[in-house]
Amino acid sequence: MSRVHEISITVNGVRASGVVSSRSTLADHLRQDLGLTGTHVGCDEGVCGACTVLLDGEPVRSCLVLAVQADGHRVTTVEGLAPGTSGLHPLQEAFRTAHGLQCGFCTPGMLMSAAALIERHPDPDGDLIREAMSGNLCRCTGYQQIVEAIRLAAALVREATALPGGGDGS
Amino acid sequence: MKAADFDYFAPSDLPEALRVLASRPGETRVMAGGQSLLPLLKARLARPSVVVDLRLVPGLDGIEQASGSLRLGAMVSQSRVLESELVTTHAPLLARAVRKIGSPAIRNRGTVGGSAAHADPAAEIPAALVALEAAIVATGPAGAREIPAGRFYRYAYETELAPDEIVTGLRVPGAGNGHSTGASFYEVAIPNHNFALAGAAVRATLQAGSLQDVRIALCALGPTPLRAREAEILAEGRPPSSDVLERVARTAATVAEPVDDVLASATYRRSLAPVVVRRALLEAVAEARSRQAGLG
Numbered sequence: 001m002s003r004v005h006e007i008s009i010t011v012n013g014v015r016a017s018g019v020v021s022s023r024s025t026l027a028d029h030l031r032q033d034l035g036l037t038g039t040h041v042g043c044d045e046g047v048c049g050a051c052t053v054l055l056d057g058e059p060v061r062s063c064l065v066l067a068v069q070a071d072g073h074r075v076t077t078v079e080g081l082a083p084g085t086s087g088l089h090p091l092q093e094a095f096r097t098a099h100g101l102q103c104g105f106c107t108p109g110m111l112m113s114a115a116a117l118i119e120r121h122p123d124p125d126g127d128l129i130r131e132a133m134s135g136n137l138c139r140c141t142g143y144q145q146i147v148e149a150i151r152l153a154a155a156l157v158r159e160a161t162a163l164p165g166g167g168d169g170s
Numbered sequence: 171m172k173a174a175d176f177d178y179f180a181p182s183d184l185p186e187a188l189r190v191l192a193s194r195p196g197e198t199r200v201m202a203g204g205q206s207l208l209p210l211l212k213a214r215l216a217r218p219s220v221v222v223d224l225r226l227v228p229g230l231d232g233i234e235q236a237s238g239s240l241r242l243g244a245m246v247s248q249s250r251v252l253e254s255e256l257v258t259t260h261a262p263l264l265a266r267a268v269r270k271i272g273s274p275a276i277r278n279r280g281t282v283g284g285s286a287a288h289a290d291p292a293a294e295i296p297a298a299l300v301a302l303e304a305a306i307v308a309t310g311p312a313g314a315r316e317i318p319a320g321r322f323y324r325y326a327y328e329t330e331l332a333p334d335e336i337v338t339g340l341r342v343p344g345a346g347n348g349h350s351t352g353a354s355f356y357e358v359a360i361p362n363h364n365f366a367l368a369g370a371a372v373r374a375t376l377q378a379g380s381l382q383d384v385r386i387a388l389c390a391l392g393p394t395p396l397r398a399r400e401a402e403i404l405a406e407g408r409p410p411s412s413d414v415l416e417r418v419a420r421t422a423a424t425v426a427e428p429v430d431d432v433l434a435s436a437t438y439r440r441s442l443a444p445v446v447v448r449r450a451l452l453e454a455v456a457e458a459r460s461r462q463a464g465l466g
Contacts (some may be wrong), residue, residue, distance in 0.1 A: 005178065023173040044212065066204070121418055137361075
């Protein structure tokens with residue numbers, strides 16, 4: 001029973017240990033303690049989705065998860081999407097080419113929600129995309145290009161996994 | 171805003187959680203998924219000195235069907251409810267209600283027990299529990315007891331739960347005539363994943379072409395879910411014609427006690443009340459019909 005806690009979270013595949021106060025959210029911890037400012041805080045009350053990260057592979061509002069609750073768990077942020085130090089994840093590539101962003105503030109949350117969607121549904125239709133993305137708000141784009149970007153990204157991922165030596169085990 | 175400071179504790183069993191509750195009465199809040207509690211803490215509408223997190227307590231996340239009842243542990247996430255074949259089969263109204271909660275990320279953390287216990291007037295799960303005549307399982311130092319949902323909700327954010335009790339599960343009785351029963355949760359929320367402005371949880375059974383055992387509970391139209399008993403009695407034995415459903419919906423709407431708030435005026439909510447009930451009735455009846463037809 002304490003106001004401070006020693007925690008260890010695996011963030012983007014790397015173990016990150018630290019000391020957090022009880023009231024520190026996962027979003028606060030990622031941004032301020034770990035310097036991972038890719039995760040954005042919009043409303044800080046769970047309605048806008050900009051802070052969405054993957055916790056054990058599932059999308060969650062990092063502003064509505066306490067840092068201490070993530071102790072011992074896996075977190076994936078937008079910084080963990082791209083495969084290496086150069087090159088983009090198909091989602092990032094698709095958002096770029098389909099103009100799925102303008103100011104970019106909602107984008108990390110969009111990417112993480114979309115990443116989880118495509119993982120589960122490799123060929124999502126427009127309705128499914130909209131349903132899955134319904135918790136991510138955007139003030140700039142009007143959403144159409146975001147939906148197109150996700151559709152395009154899903155196609156890119158399907159193509160990549162269908163190529164020989166492209167992850168199909170051969 | 172950021173939450174005020176608090177002691178955080180994640181006990182590894184229920185007795186430990188109950189001990190902490192008992193030792194710091196009035197200054198302890200229990201956390202399930204945190205999707206309602208954390209916004210409260212961050213807005214400083216609640217300033218507990220202790221938060222007890224149930225995430226490490228074993229045995230609170232089961233979904234089982236036995237002796238005609240569906241039992242869900244309090245920590246079952248809303249997402250798991252949507253994926254559960256047991257829930258879809260034995261308590262489809264609950265699944266329909268959960269589908270209207272927030273958004274996928276919220277449902278991944280939010281729990282059925284947390285929502286039931288939090289008693290937000292606009293929450294979907296409490297309304298579904300009232301319509302289903304479900305029971306909330308509360309565990310305290312003296313053991314577990316069941317509280318019928320119709321009695322559980324006293325006022326906005328206020329329940330029958332004693333200060334030293336924790337909600338540990340829900341029990342939902344099955345619909346007797348499952349094969350000719352339809353369910354619907356219809357809600358108006360703007361935008362779609364925001365708090366409901368008005369909602370209706372409806373279950374309807376068709377017997378020889380007549381309505382039977384109709385359940386109607388209003389959501390977001392008063393400080394607690396509101397059961398529309400007069401409307402249910404009106405529906406009993408009548409054919410599900412559009413005239414009848416219109417009358418039933420308008421009768422149900424008379425129990426609404428909406429207030430003005432930042433999301434909508436009382437006048438607007440009152441105008442929505444018969445609409446949400448009617449649409450839910452239409453969907454529920456349509457489902458009951460198609461299930462009956464599917465058997466023939």
